Each structure stands twice: as structure tokens, then as C-alpha cells.
Amino acid sequence: MIPEENMITLEDAKRFTAKWRGEEGTYNAHHELHAFVIPTSDLQEVLAENPDAVRAYLGVDDLGEEKLMIVGTRYDKNTDTYVDIIPVSKLDSGIYDFSRPCPNLCDINSPLN
Numbered sequence: 001m002i003p004e005e006n007m008i009t010l011e012d013a014k015r016f017t018a019k020w021r022g023e024e025g026t027y028n029a030h031h032e033l034h035a036f037v038i039p040t041s042d043l044q045e046v047l048a049e050n051p052d053a054v055r056a057y058l059g060v061d062d063l064g065e066e067k068l069m070i071v072g073t074r075y076d077k078n079t080d081t082y083v084d085i086i087p088v089s090k091l092d093s094g095i096y097d098f099s100r101p102c103p104n105l106c107d108i109n110s111p112l113n
Contacts (some may be wrong), residue, residue: 008069008097010086016059016067036068046072046096053082070096 008016046054051072059067071094073082086094 008067008095010095012061013057013059013069013095016061016069017057019060020058020067031066033066036066038068042070042096046070049085049094051085055082055084067097 049072052075053073054070055073057069057071059069061067072085074085075081076083084094
């Protein structure tokens with residue numbers, strides 16, 4: 001079973017991505033976001049679904065914290081696209097919240113920061 005703290009509902013994910021898209025045009029002018037720290041255990045959870053690839057979505061939650069949400073995808077040769085794996089179960093959305101934004105969890109000595 002997937003730990004609840006790493007999974008979010010489809011409804012929350014839709015709201016977060018809509019908020020990001022609505023604010024993104026001016027977001028970076030008012031907020032500092034460099035990267036996300038992703039615990040390996042979180043990646044293992046999404047990879048346990050045996051996806052062909054993963055897709056990352058950006059969002060902003062109701063408290064204004066940046067969200068990096070990852071879903072597994074499967075390749076559809078008929079459409080030549082990777083389709084998100086989002087189950088319809090209320091208990092398992094298949095959407096993982098990998099939110100550990102930088103700042104505050106930045107490596108201040110990293111050449112990428």
C-alpha cells in the first residue's frame with residue numbers, strides 16, 4: 001500500500017496545476033524556486049507501478065507552497081504519446097506529491113543553485 005503522505009487526490013492535483021498555470025506568468029517575479037528535493041523512497045513508489053516513463057507537473061497548493069507532482073505513464077503506440085496512469089480509485093490516485101521545495105531545502109554550495 002502507498003503511504004498517504006506521498007499521494008494526493010486527483011482533485012487536489014487539478015486545483016494545484018490550475019493555480020500554477022494561472023500564476024506562472026508572474027510567479028517567478030514574486031517567488032523564489034530553484035529546485036525540488038525528491039526522496040528516493042518516493043521515486044520507488046511511483047516506479048513500483050511499472051510505468052514506461054514518469055511525468056512531472058508543477059502546482060501551487062492552497063497555502064502557496066510549490067508542488068512537484070509525479071505520475072507514471074504508459075506509451076500508447078496508437079497516439080504516439082505517454083498517457084498518465086491515474087486510477088479511478090478514491091484510495092489510490094497514482095499522483096505523488098514530491099514537494100520538498102528549494103528554498104528552504106537548498107544546497108547552498110551547489111554550483112546549480
